[in-house]
Amino acid sequence: MIEIKENIFWVGIKDWEIKTFHGEELSTHRGSTYNSYLIKDEKNVLVDTVWTPFKEEYVARLDAEFGLDNIDAVVVNHSESDHSGSLTHLMSQIPDADIYCTKNGHDMIYRHHHMDWKFNEVKTGDTLKTGKYELVFVEAPMLHWPDSMFTYVKGADLLLSNDAFGQHYATSAMYDDEVDQCELFQEAIKYYANILTPFSSLVKKKIEEFKAMNVPVDMIAPSHGVIWRKDALDIVGKYYEWADAYQEDFVVIAYDTMWNGTKSMAEAIASGLKESRVPYKLFNIAKSDMNDIITQIFRSKGVIVGSPTINRRVLSAVSALIETMKGLRFKNKAGAAFGGYGWSGESVSVIEDGLKSAGIEVAVPGIKFRYNPTSDELEECKQFGKQFAKNLKK
Numbered sequence: 230m231i232e233i234k235e236n237i238f239w240v241g242i243k244d245w246e247i248k249t250f251h252g253e254e255l256s257t258h259r260g261s262t263y264n265s266y267l268i269k270d271e272k273n274v275l276v277d278t279v280w281t282p283f284k285e286e287y288v289a290r291l292d293a294e295f296g297l298d299n300i301d302a303v304v305v306n307h308s309e310s311d312h313s314g315s316l317t318h319l320m321s322q323i324p325d326a327d328i329y330c331t332k333n334g335h336d337m338i339y340r341h342h343h344m345d346w347k348f349n350e351v352k353t354g355d356t357l358k359t360g361k362y363e364l365v366f367v368e369a370p371m372l373h374w375p376d377s378m379f380t381y382v383k384g385a386d387l388l389l390s391n392d393a394f395g396q397h398y399a400t401s402a403m404y405d406d407e408v409d410q411c412e413l414f415q416e417a418i419k420y421y422a423n424i425l426t427p428f429s430s431l432v433k434k435k436i437e438e439f440k441a442m443n444v445p446v447d448m449i450a451p452s453h454g455v456i457w458r459k460d461a462l463d464i465v466g467k468y469y470e471w472a473d474a475y476q477e478d479f480v481v482i483a484y485d486t487m488w489n490g491t492k493s494m495a496e497a498i499a500s501g502l503k504e505s506r507v508p509y510k511l512f513n514i515a516k517s518d519m520n521d522i523i524t525q526i527f528r529s530k531g532v533i534v535g536s537p538t539i540n541r542r543v544l545s546a547v548s549a550l551i552e553t554m555k556g557l558r559f560k561n562k563a564g565a566a567f568g569g570y571g572w573s574g575e576s577v578s579v580i581e582d583g584l585k586s587a588g589i590e591v592a593v594p595g596i597k598f599r600y601n602p603t604s605d606e607l608e609e610c611k612q613f614g615k616q617f618a619k620n621l622k623k
């Protein structure tokens with residue numbers, strides 16, 4: 230138990246080993262943490278639990294260090310298994326404890342655990358007085374599940390924000406000011422880009438709504454990664470910026486290649502961007518981490534995607550990237566397509582259709598060449614890069 234505020238303790242788990250999250254969908258190069266918090270007051274309240282594989286260790290530690298019988302209530306801010314996975318094991322030992330969650334949370338916790346516990350459904354503004362402190366619940370639907378909510382601890386100026394403002398980042402430190410800031414913000418923006426992008430309009434609204442509540446916040450404790458205590462509201466400002474069609478001044482070129490024809494096109498396009506003084510980042514999709522590429526696309530002004538044609542379609546790594554972008558729906562990005570082919574050459578139109586479905590405007594008509602491009606054709610690729618840069622500047 231690590232005290233983060235007077236009589237409020239972190240009782241979570243640090244998972245240094247986890248390298249993929251959501252099954253195999255999201256890379257977590259720096260591990261993660263499952264942050265659970267215990268408010269010790271006249272009424273003792275646990276906020277969120279930890280992922281299922283750690284349930285025994287977590288519950289045994291809570292019992293040894295605090296005593297399970299002392300827990301009066303459990304707040305479930307979010308029912309996803311990384312936060313509610315220990316509930317069945319925990320509640321088997323404290324079946325009379327109250328559970329506080331949203332209406333959607335009640336339904337989703339039931340669908341995960343199939344148990345009828347003492348559910349108390351709460352809405353925004355509902356409170357739970359614990360003694361010295363008072364918990365104020367703030368629904369945050371679709372940030373990032375329908376059941377999500379925040380718990381504000383009145384009297385401690387503390388926001389327990391669950392997934393929002395989190396990072397998949399295991400570290401021996403507890404707080405933002407104790408860690409490498411580059412690592413921290415890499416993980417925070419990767420989390421936003423890969424998980425929260427589709428809900429950006431809701432993120433902005435929720436931040437505005439929370440600001441209008443006009444409550445003091447000097448610490449934000451998410452359910453993953455470190456706790457924000459140094460200028461805690463800075464990360465809220467970052468979220469507001471990221472939610473607003475965020476972009477930095479560079480372009481991503483992402484391609485896959487069979488015999489390097491498409492690769493040579495990618496490099497020629499890059500040289501055109503460079504001559505136009507547009508910075509770029511180049512990725513072979515099949516050799517790179519998908520979530521890292523997505524993070525860079527999120528940060529970019531535009532994405533140029535390349536694939537050779539195979540069986541009238543694109544290579545599978547390219548297809549996976551396009552499919553992921555369709556789900557994330559980035560705003561305010563320009564796009565373009567290129568690729569090598571042998572006889573039919575559909576890859577460019579497949580990519581352009583994919584970009585349009587992902588909400589990305591095709592800024593330059595696609596370019597394709599048969600087999601190995603000639604030096605003249607590579608020059609055309611360079612001009613294509615220049616034209617993309619020109620249209621981007623418009």
Ligand code: FEO
Binds near residue numbers: 307309373452453
């Ligand atoms: Fe960290 Fe949506 O779970």
